[in-house]
Amino acid sequence: MIRSFGPAEFTFLLEAARWTLVLSLCAFVGGGLLGIVVALMRVSRNLVIRSIAAGWINVIQGTPVLIVLFLVFYGLPFFGLRFPPLIAAAAGMTIYASAFLAEIWRGCIEAVPRQQWEAASSLALKPAQRMIYVVLPQAFRLAVPPTVGFMVQIVKNTSVASIIGFVELTRAGTLMNNVTFQPFWVFGSVALLYFVMCWPLSVMSQRLERRLHAGRRS
Amino acid sequence: MPVVVAKDVRKSFGSLKVLDGVSLSVNEGELIAVIGRSGSGKSTFLRCLNGLETPDSGKISVADHELAPGEDALRALRQDVGMVFQSYNLFPHLTVGANIELAPRLVKKISRAEAADIARSVLAEVGLADKYESYPEQLSGGQQQRVAIARSLAMRPKVMLFDEVTSALDPELTGEVLKVMEGLSRSGMTMLLVTHEMAFARKAASRVVYFHQGRIHEQGPPEEFFGAPKTPELQQFLGAVL
Numbered sequence: 037m038i039r040s041f042g043p044a045e046f047t048f049l050l051e052a053a054r055w056t057l058v059l060s061l062c063a064f065v066g067g068g069l070l071g072i073v074v075a076l077m078r079v080s081r082n083l084v085i086r087s088i089a090a091g092w093i094n095v096i097q098g099t100p101v102l103i104v105l106f107l108v109f110y111g112l113p114f115f116g117l118r119f120p121p122l123i124a125a126a127a128g129m130t131i132y133a134s135a136f137l138a139e140i141w142r143g144c145i146e147a148v149p150r151q152q153w154e155a156a157s158s159l160a161l162k163p164a165q166r167m168i169y170v171v172l173p174q175a176f177r178l179a180v181p182p183t184v185g186f187m188v189q190i191v192k193n194t195s196v197a198s199i200i201g202f203v204e205l206t207r208a209g210t211l212m213n214n215v216t217f218q219p220f221w222v223f224g225s226v227a228l229l230y231f232v233m234c235w236p237l238s239v240m241s242q243r244l245e246r247r248l249h250a251g252r253r254s
Numbered sequence: 255m256p257v258v259v260a261k262d263v264r265k266s267f268g269s270l271k272v273l274d275g276v277s278l279s280v281n282e283g284e285l286i287a288v289i290g291r292s293g294s295g296k297s298t299f300l301r302c303l304n305g306l307e308t309p310d311s312g313k314i315s316v317a318d319h320e321l322a323p324g325e326d327a328l329r330a331l332r333q334d335v336g337m338v339f340q341s342y343n344l345f346p347h348l349t350v351g352a353n354i355e356l357a358p359r360l361v362k363k364i365s366r367a368e369a370a371d372i373a374r375s376v377l378a379e380v381g382l383a384d385k386y387e388s389y390p391e392q393l394s395g396g397q398q399q400r401v402a403i404a405r406s407l408a409m410r411p412k413v414m415l416f417d418e419v420t421s422a423l424d425p426e427l428t429g430e431v432l433k434v435m436e437g438l439s440r441s442g443m444t445m446l447l448v449t450h451e452m453a454f455a456r457k458a459a460s461r462v463v464y465f466h467q468g469r470i471h472e473q474g475p476p477e478e479f480f481g482a483p484k485t486p487e488l489q490q491f492l493g494a495v496l
Contacts, residue, residue: 154306155343159357159409160332163325169356173347 041221045212049222052208053229055122059194059204060233062126064187067133074138076167079145089138096135102196104128109200125197125204133190140186144179145171177248184241188234205229257282257413257444258303263312265298272298273309274468280413285439286446287455287476290465291491296448299465300415303446304335317412333361336406340418342398344390344405350377351386354405361409369408376404380434396427400434407438414438416447432458452496456480464488 039045077089096104105128108119119127148171156166198207209226213219258280265273272295280286288296301307303316305328314321319331345353354376355369364372377383380400390398399419406414416435420428432454439445439458449455455462455476462479464472464487472488473479480496483489 151339151341151343152345155337155339155345157306157328158304158332158335158337159405160329160361161357162329162360165360169360170345174345177347 038217039215041212041216041218041225045216045222046225048212049205049208049225049229052203053205053233055203056191056194056205056230057233059122059125059129059197059202060187060191063129063133063190063194066126066130067137067190070130070134071137071141074134075141075145078138078142081163093135093139096131097139101128101132101193102199104131105196105200121197121200121202124200125194125202129190129194129197132193133186136186136189137183140182141175141179144175144182147178148174180248181241181245184237184244188237188241191234191237192230255282256280257317258446259313259315260299260303261313263299263302263309263314265295265302265307265309271468273302273312276312276465276468276470278463278470280444280446282444283442284444284460285458287459287462288446288448288465289450289452289455289462289491290471294465295468296465297417300337300417300446300448303413303415304332304337306337329361333409334412336409336411336414338399338402338406338414338416338419340421342390342395342402342422344398344402346390348389349386350382350388350390350393350401353390353401354408357405358408372408373404376407377401379407379437380404381430394427395423396430399423399431403431403434403438413444413446416445416449418448418450420449420451450495452480452492464491466491 074089074092077085078093080086080089105125108128108131109121109124112119112124152170152174153166156170161169194204195206197204198210201207203211205226209222213222216222256279258278260276260278263273263276264271274295276295276299278286288300290296298307302309302314302321305321308323309321316331317334319327319334321327321331344350345356348356351370351373354373355366358364358369358372359366374383374386377386380403382397382400382404385393385397385401390401393401402419403414419435420431423431428451432451435445435447436454436458457476459476461473462476463470464479466472466487472483472485479488480492483492
């Protein structure tokens with residue numbers, strides 16, 4: 037029996053979009069926490085720590101998210117680690133986001149002028165105090181626009197979770213298309229829902245960029 | 255009793271010899287003006303004194319701290335040695351008050367209220383008592399540099415280093431900074447300053463030191479130094495800048 041695409045079907049997509057948001061949030065919180073650790077490791081004075089972070093960033097950035105997801109979902113069970121799709125997808129997205137956020141934030145930390153470090157050093161601050169009280173607050177200002185911009189990428193990239201059978205927005209779209217055969221309306225609605233989630237972030241990013249750069253020298 | 259002692263300090267950046275055996279001894283309360291062409295090593299020498307640069311060889315002791323590698327030794331030294339930079343280097347995300355209070359609170363572990371008292375008193379010392387709540391970007395260059403001096407003073411240093419602190423300022427703003435430094439010297443602070451302000455060196459310094467090709471080429475009290483330079487290099491340099 038072929039259903040037609042009506043309000044009930046749209047509601048189905050809307051409910052699935054909730055999981056896209058949940059997954060995005062997991063990726064952002066998890067990736068953010070891991071990302072700040074990797075970013076700090078990346079600017080460490082210890083060569084070994086720095087290299088580990090650089091390796092992590094390079095490997096993850098050079099691997100499709102989809103493959104990371106496959107490794108977590110299909111690969112880890114070989115070692116006895118079996119996760120439900122949501123957990124596997126959240127873990128894969130966290131790994132992916134951590135590398136990109138670490139690289140964005142490393143750039144922001146390094147964009148704080150060297151003289152700021154020198155001034156903090158000259159005042160006898162400890163290395164951690166220089167980072168926490170002098171450098172990170174300034175790096176944070178620089179980091180807001182690109183970070184918000186990357187959040188948009190995360191939301192859209194959660195669609196790869198559909199491949200491992202997690203019913204988020206994209207997966208719900210394909211399911212709905214299979215029973216309605218109205219791809220234009222189904223995927224049009226899916227696109228609209230992604231847009232509704234991403235657009236406010238894009239606007240926010242542009243606003244922040246304008247506000248943070250307005251009236252700032254250099 | 256010398257407060258600053260440098261013995262045969264050498265430093266190279268790659269194949270470039272920047273300091274080629276610098277020895278200098280500074281007594282308490284002296285104001286040493288260090289002059290010389292750019293690239294003569296004067297700024298590098300100053301930065302060696304508080305460990306921002308590490309000499310390749312030689313000995314440095316400042317305010318009874320031997321300069322030694324390692325964070326702890328450096329921090330102990332830096333608590334007694336203030337440094338002011340050409341580009342002020344105030345922390346732009348903090349108010350003037352917070353800029354000044356940061357180090358006393360974090361390093362000396364004093365209370366917020368006590369730190370605020372110190373901040374207000376050093377700000378008054380540099381004539382900016384009303385700028386406590388301002389952000390650095392709201393101040394003129396001269397005011398920012400005076401705040402930077404106040405920030406260093408808040409740590410109650412025994413020696414102050416000034417690295418071309420008026421070079422980035424418009425001529426009409428240098429006066430206010432030099433006045434603060436003169437007052438500081440009169441109050442007995444031991445000071446070393448790398449400067450291009452010859453008139454100030456002549457008026458305020460107890461000794462002027464001329465750096466040439468990584469060495470101290472000539473030094474002496476200002477009248478003698480400027481009035482009767484002995485070496486042809488200094489004569490030529492003074493001829494070019496005066």
